[in-house]
Amino acid sequence: MLALLLIAIVLAGNADGPASSRQVNAVAASHRSNGLGAWQKVYSVMVSPRCLNCHTATNYPQQGDDRHRHVANVIRGPQDKGVVALNCSTCHQSTNADSTGLPGAHNWHLAPLSMRWQNVNDRPLSSAEVCRSVLRLLDGPHLLKHHEEEPLVLWAFNPGRRPDGTMRTLPPTTHAEFVEATRQWVKAGTPCP
Numbered sequence: 001m002l003a004l005l006l007i008a009i010v011l012a013g014n015a016d017g018p019a020s021s022r023q024v025n026a027v028a029a030s031h032r033s034n035g036l037g038a039w040q041k042v043y044s045v046m047v048s049p050r051c052l053n054c055h056t057a058t059n060y061p062q063q064g065d066d067r068h069r070h071v072a073n074v075i076r077g078p079q080d081k082g083v084v085a086l087n088c089s090t091c092h093q094s095t096n097a098d099s100t101g102l103p104g105a106h107n108w109h110l111a112p113l114s115m116r117w118q119n120v121n122d123r124p125l126s127s128a129e130v131c132r133s134v135l136r137l138l139d140g141p142h143l144l145k146h147h148e149e150e151p152l153v154l155w156a157f158n159p160g161r162r163p164d165g166t167m168r169t170l171p172p173t174t175h176a177e178f179v180e181a182t183r184q185w186v187k188a189g190t191p192c193p
Contacts, residue, residue, distance in 0.1 A: 035188025041181035096160030105155035131192035140186035
C-alpha cells in the first residue's frame, strides 16, 4: 500500500514534469530495501534459540542456547503438545517458574512442522526460506498480530531463569523492536530475499 502511494507521489510529478520510470524504479527499490532490512531484524529473532527450540524440524523440542534435545526424551506427539504422561503442560505452566527454572507461558507447545525454521540437519533455514514459509501460513497483518500478542512469542522476550538460576539469553532485539520491524516489513509489502 505504502509502495503504491510513494509511486503515485513520484508519478504526480515534480518541478520538471512527470517522473521518469527511473525515478519510479528508484522509489520502489528503496521501499523494497527498507522492507528487506526490517525482515532481517525479524528473521534474526525467529532463528534465535528462544524461537528455534520449538520451531524444529525434529520430532522433539530443543533446549538451551546450544539447542540440545529436550531432557526426559520428550517427543512432539500428535498435536505438538507431547504424549500422554509427557504433555508439555505437565511441566510447563502458564508462567515461568523461576524457583525451578522451568519456562512457562499460556498453551506451551511445539510449533507445527509447517512452521519449522530449521532443516533436518539442525541448521536454521535461510532468511529467504523462512520468509516464504511464514507467508504461506500467515499474511502480514496476522503475523503482526501474532508477534504482538501470542503468549509464546511474548515469552521469548521474558524467558526467565535457567535451573542454575542464571537468566536465559534474550533474542537479539527487544519485543518492541521486533514488533516494529514486523510492522515495517508488512508496510513494505512483505518482501522476501
